[in-house]
Amino acid sequence: MSMLVLMIAAAFYAGAAAAYVAFFARPRYVWLASAGQAILSVAFVVHAVAIGLGCREFGGAEFFSLRGGLVLLAWLVAGAFLVLQRFTSVPTVGAFVTPLILVVLLPALFATPGGAQIVPETVRRPSLTLHIVTAMLGVAFFGIAFMVALMYLLQEREVKGKHFGALFSRLPSLDSLDRLNQRLVRAGFLVFSVALVTGALVAKGVWKSAWSWDPQQVSSLLIWLLYGGMVQLHHTGWHGRRYAVLTLVGFVLVIGSMVLIGSIPGVTRHGGTYQ
């Protein structure tokens, strides 16, 4: 059942992406952006229902797996973007973020859920839930920042290379993209910090030590340091291109550690059966 609802949510996401991309191609039709936002909101709600149903069907342990993580991540990217839209109107960003949601969600649609697993008594604690949600929300912010940085680099290439074509006129100004990127990195860093602390708390409870040089812990710390460095760098005069490139690198690391470390057996105890 939850799979079906998730499919419906994915269809709405595809609709939202189509509307946003169409708006990007034909900025004259402003209603396309509003339509995109409306469809995205519907997708977000349907997706929430799918997650709720999924928890009933497969148990919370589903979120220990990559599949569960992706489902949650896609939902949080959508949510974060909708909230972002409330504060700054950036409909062109929608043309980049909504396809990202689809890319994140697609593997989850075709992977089979792990089956009804009971979360072991030992890890049942609020800090774990908080850890999972904040980690994914942080990644969601970094993901949106990644797309914004990509837009920045595209626009920078147009502006510097003196191609004043279709992309040039449709993409927002470099300055606004730069500032948006920095804000997203700051927000992501804050939330990710919470994930790191709660992760350590869970580890202390389950593994009996907050820090055990687990590859997942190490990579998360590296990521945290990288983004933390970027938040600081901003004050010392890092702008524009270099900042955008760092944002890209950061998100590649995030996705790499999320996908790779977990999928090679025996590398990490994180997110596994906790035995």
Added chain:
Amino acid sequence: MSGGSEVHLVGLSHKSAPIAVRERVALSGDALKEALLQLKGMDGVEEAMVISTCNRVEVYVVGHGLEPARRFFLDRAREAQEHLYERQGFEAVRHLFRVSASLDSMVLGEQQILGQVKEAYGLASAAQVAGATISRLCNRAFATAKRVRNETEIGRGASSVSAVAVELVEKIFGDLQGRGVLLVGAGKMGALSAKALSDLGADRILVTNRSPEKAAALAEQVGGAAEPWEKLPDLLTAADVVLVSTGAPQYVITRDLAAMAMKARRQRSICFIDVAVPRNVDPACADLSNVYAYDIDDLQKVVHETRQSRAEEAIRAEGIIESEVTAFTRERETRAALPVLAAMRRHAEEVARAEAERTLAALGGKLDDKGRRSVEAMAKAIVNKLLHGPTARLKEAAASGDDTLPGAAAELFGIENEPPAGREQGSGADVVALPERK
């Protein structure tokens, strides 16, 4: 129908006349209003409108013949004679549509002209020299211009060097709130662009020049502050957009100077716009991160591309104009039959009412209310039934451009010399025959 009253146009524009002639016939304000009233007072003029901009002066007249409009020009400048163009009927309609849609402008697709035509119409309306025909004509022209703007990309892109500079700056900085513009050198191009940039909301404009007097003069002109030439390296940290237009034969902004400035700016973006020939900004500056540098060729290339793409869009726009002109003239041909129809109907209804009253009077009080109403209804029904066929056929004939049937009907009913139909049917000036289209 008031016998062959038509839309006439006599005018001259940047395409037909040099500025020396245009400026002699151009009018504005009270002089224009006076000229309108004078036009309206001439024989054979029912309505008038004058579009007067620095690129064109055009007189639109609804009435009989071109002569009054032609006299407008010749009274003001004899030499205008050889520069005038004249249009009548649907050709004049098409011309106004093209002008409003900026297809006849010096810079194709520029947006000012529509406002100027609207202003001309507003003036003519206010002076009560524009009537129903000009009003309909203008409203259709405005709608057509809007269609052209929405359905083609004729208004897209920057079509002048300073517009390109503004667009570039916008794409780098967004707006210029809280930012500074620095003018290096006293070139005219730089001053022009500085004006455009200060419209973007730049906080401060700094001006520097080798000669302090020139700097001070230019600063006053653009509303900025003059700074000594020696301070140039420091000024590069205070400004975000630097317009360079000096007469210097070498680079004024070298790569080293730009690199130093970037350090002092903590890598905040800077944009150099070099409108000088020979160039004053080392193109190698653009290799630095967050430094954007453009020379006059870059800007002119964009202008050229914009104009080219607008020229392509203009072909599509002409199609829209044609369809609108056709629709407009057809509509009006149909309307031309309306006064005859209205007169016919009014005449018939009057007869019917009079006859019904006479019948009722003859019957005295023998009828109750219901009986009275029946008699009146019968009279009306007879009128409607009798007129139904002729009405349909007249409308048909008018729509297909056939002028003879309405004329015949008018004669047949003896209503040709009646005063113009009531206001709700449009005044006499409303009736304008157009020459048959090929």
